[in-house]
Amino acid sequence: MDNNVRSCISGLMNDIRRAKPLVHHLTNYVTVNDCANITLAIGASPIMADDIEEVGEIVAMSSALVLNIGTLNKRTCESMLAAGKTANELNIPVVFDPVGAGASKLRNETVRMMLEQLTFSVIRGNMSEIRFIAGLHATTKGVDASEADLENSLQSGIEIASVLADKYNCAVAITGATDIVSAGNTTYCIENGHKMLSSITGTGCMCTSLIGSFCGVAVNKQMAAVAGLLCMGIAGEAAFEYAGQNGNGSYRIAVIDEISKINAQTIQERAKVYEA
Amino acid sequence: MDNNVRSCISGLMNDIRRAKPLVHHLTNYVTVNDCANITLAIGASPIMADDIEEVGEIVAMSSALVLNIGTLNKRTCESMLAAGKTANELNIPVVFDPVGAGASKLRNETVRMMLEQLTFSVIRGNMSEIRFIAGLHATTKGVDASEADLENSLQSGIEIASVLADKYNCAVAITGATDIVSAGNTTYCIENGHKMLSSITGTGCMCTSLIGSFCGVAVNKQMAAVAGLLCMGIAGEAAFEYAGQNGNGSYRIAVIDEISKINAQTIQERAKVYEA
Amino acid sequence: MDNNVRSCISGLMNDIRRAKPLVHHLTNYVTVNDCANITLAIGASPIMADDIEEVGEIVAMSSALVLNIGTLNKRTCESMLAAGKTANELNIPVVFDPVGAGASKLRNETVRMMLEQLTFSVIRGNMSEIRFIAGLHATTKGVDASEADLENSLQSGIEIASVLADKYNCAVAITGATDIVSAGNTTYCIENGHKMLSSITGTGCMCTSLIGSFCGVAVNKQMAAVAGLLCMGIAGEAAFEYAGQNGNGSYRIAVIDEISKINAQTIQERAKVYEA
Structure with missing residues (x-):
């Protein structure tokens, strides 16, 4: 299975390029430049547009839509809902990043509305965000997963992802030391990545942009999510080897470098993915 | 003529510094940091301000105004018009970057209003955006020029730029494999640049910021546009030689590096500019 | 005293980590990514949120609040006031960066309101911004200090900082060739830094984010401000030695690198801080 996944993902990378x-x-203004650059680095083409008067037209010409509530406000929330509805009508895949879910009533209410009104292909969050969506006790600390939530076992994460995947009929991805991607009946775990990824801003958002890029070409959205997380994990490892000792700034640049250089051979040599 | 252009541009660089x-x-939130850093790298001083209550005062103390509709919304469109009008009244040069013209009714209508209500010193876009402004069939793909539009001949681009320059009484710059800068009666072509520039976000926006920086010191706005595109083209080449093999992240940093190091000698050695 | 300051700051760095x-x-969209990354590099955790419906909840879970008016607009000004009031009620330290104070009526009026309605732990600006707050003749040139204002003597800067510190009962930091941090009765000068810091955007904003990070752990807010400026100054020097000759892009990355690597030994070896 492992080798099937590897060759499937290599094929998707070729398709993107x-x-x-x-x-x-429609994303936050903190990491939007990183999202654009990583989308280009994997070979896709980013477009950022958030005025409600144009999001319908823009999404209609796109192959995937990424909704990220990192710096949500009322204006852009409305635009996100409108863009999402058009995407749903046109069968364009929508990837949802519920940044900071659990951290404020506004975020919680926005997440609730999004889940009610839109159909997603993939939802990606950290353990706190996904636990919040699952209705479990989550102790979101700002936009990072809390220590308490991270102490829950891998098995518990797999169960949560699987239940949510069934409930929302989509792939659910939880990023952490081990990444989890469930489609309900099948769940993959990815053990690539490096803890230094958490020392730069936007690695979660960039994962979501990579998943969006893969969704633009993949029929199997779970595989798109696995591909996005695998690429980020591998890039995080390779970047650490190449530039980690230079410090956070160089590491951040190296992550983009590695995404732009990732190929079938890198996937073959480094991927640590297995079915749970 | 070629040598005159080179020494003129070297003179303008000294003037900026x-x-x-x-x-x-007034620009988009995707590449605004890159625009600020490239403006500093060429030796000018960037200021970003978009509230309608202050844009008049800010532009009045400035030497040039850049209007970029990359992530336009109704609030900032109004501010752009107000800033542009003040700049026009005070004879402060205005550079227009019609990002994504052709991609949505909102963008098209905004571009139409800008062209009707404001006088520009330079308009810079890719082939799809400029073809849209020319009223020709354009097939904008998001914010990048479409393959179909790029297949039009250089001669056709020169004609379009020339006609628009006469119509709007300004310099018109089309960036692509060969850059074109027309003032109507005279047109320059620039053959510097590297295709890797299209693998990072914001190179178009950064070109426009460089043109804005040159407009802040140049009497001849066509020469300001040539200077901006030439600097970006040369930096793109030099950055590729220095860092291209490292990947997209390093390349992006190297482009800013090269802009900050560009000088009369680099221009003399590398510039490939000729009158069409 | 000098050694006490050094060991105090080393202690605060350990506390942050x-x-x-x-x-x-709540900050501007030009340098927000740099602010997030430098906050992570020093060891703290950034969260950016500016909708008025959530700022109260977000600040309530935070250890410090940074208000930066770099790209202010009416919507975010209201959010800044609301966030600041909640922070004041909860005794959460607030750091204020009055970017471009003096450059427009909107900025001046906003600064006046902030100073009237909120209590700050630290105010940090360049000489023009702080002179504006002091009601002195200031000649703000956009967001940078003007040449004229920089010609005022160090002694004059110390006096201004000291008077304002008493007036607003907070620490006042003026960044420049020599940084000044006054709490009224005591004032520190810092002679670290490098002029290349002014060739990249956001070094002022990043200083403020570092001060905010130190305020999140320090009881003595003047020492938090000294720590923030000292770290930036030292990183600016070390980055120049390491990457200055490569150009502006590499230098910017190296500044973040050096912040992430700064430690007690670096402080011990490089800090040039003295009580005025």
């Missing part, structure tokens, strides 16, 4: 899918983002 | 012109930007 | 204080930012 050939098709250059347009990935429409 | 001596005068440090303040360049007011 | 142990406690990882959450630092809530």
Whole structure:
């Protein structure tokens, strides 16, 4: 299975680089430049547009839509809902990043509305965010997963992802020391990555942009999510080897470098993915 | 002529570094940091301010105004019009970057209003955006020029730029494999640049910021546009030689590095500019 | 005294890296990514949120609040006031960066309101911004201190900082060739730093984020301000030695690198701080 996954993902990478899918983002202003650059680095084409008057047209020409509530406000929340509805009508895949879910009533209410009104292909969050969505006790600390939530076992994470995947009929990805991607009946675990990824801003958002890029070409959205997380994990490891000792700034640049250089051979040599 | 252009541009670079012109930007939130850093790298001073209550005062103290509709919304569109009008009244040069013109009704209508209500010194876009402004069939793919539009011949681009320059009484710059800068009667072509520039976000926006910086010191706005595109093209080449093999992240940093190091000698050695 | 300051600051750095204080930012969209990354590099945890419906909840879970008016607008000004009031009620330290004070009526009026309605732990600005707050003739040139204002003597800066510190009952930091941090009765001068810091955008904002990070763990807010400026100054020097000759892009990355690597030994070897 492991080798099937590897070759499937290598195929998707080739597809992205050939098709250059347009990935429409409504995202936060903190990491938006990183999201654009990582989308280009994997071979897709980013477009950021958030005015409600144009999001319908922009998403209609796109191959995937990324909704990220990192710096949500009322204006952009409305635009996100409108963009999401158009995407749903047109069968364009929507990837949802519920940044900071659990941290404020506004975020919680926004997440609730999004889940009610939109159909997602993939939901990606950290353990605190996904636990919040699952209705479990979550102790979100700002936009990072809390220590308490991280202490829950891998098995518990797999169960939560699996239940949510069934409930929302989509792939659910939880990023952490071990990444989890469940489609309900099948769940993959990814053991790539490096803890230094948490020392730079935007690695979660960039994961979501990578998943969006893969969704722009993949029929199997769970595999798109696995591919996105695997690429980020491998890039995080390779970047550490190459530039980790230089410090956070160099490491951040190296992550983008590694994404732009990732290929079938890198996947073959480094991927640590297994079915749970 | 070629040597005249080179020495003219070297002179303008010295002028920027001596005068440090303040360049007011109303621009998008995706590449705004890159725009600020490239403005500093060429030796000018960026200021970003977009509230309608202050744009008049800010532009009045500036040497040039850059209007970029990359992530336009109704609030900032109004501010752009107000800033542009003040700049026009005070004879402060205005550079327009019609990002994604052709991609949505909102963008098209905004571009139409800007062209009707404001006088520009330079308009810079890719082939799809400029073709849209020319009223020709354009097939904008998000914020990048489409393959179809790029297949039009250089001669066709020169004609479009020339006609628009006459119509709007300004310099019109089309960036692509060969850059075109027309003032109507005279047109320059620039053959510097590297295709890796299209693998990082914001190179178009950064070109426009460089043109804005040169407009802050240049009497001849066509020459300011040539200077901006030439600097970006040369930096793109030099950055590729220095860091291209490291990947997209390093390349992006190297482009800013090269802009900050560009000088009369680099221009003399590398510039490939000719009158069409 | 000098050695006491050094060991105090080394202690605060350890505290940050142990406690990882959450630092809530309402800041500008130009340098927000740099602010997030430098907050992470020093060991704290950034969160950016600016909708008025959630700022109260977000600041309540934070250890410090940074208010930066770099790209202010009416919506975010209201959010800044609301966040600041909640922080004041909860005794959460608030750091204020009056970017461009003096450059427009909107900025001046906003600064006046902030100073009237909120209590700050630290105010940090350049000489023009702080002179504006002091009601002195200031000649703000955009967001940078003007040449004229910089020609005022160090002694004059110390007096201004000291008077304002008494007036607003907080620490006042003026960044420049020599940084000044006054709490009224005591004032420190810092002679670290490098002029290349002014060739990249956001070094002022990043200083403020570092001060916010130190305020998240320090009882003595003047010492938090000294620590923030000292770290930036030392990183600016070390980054120049390491990467200055490569150009502005590399230098910017190296500044973040050096902040992430700064430690007690670096402080011991490089700090040039004295009581005025």
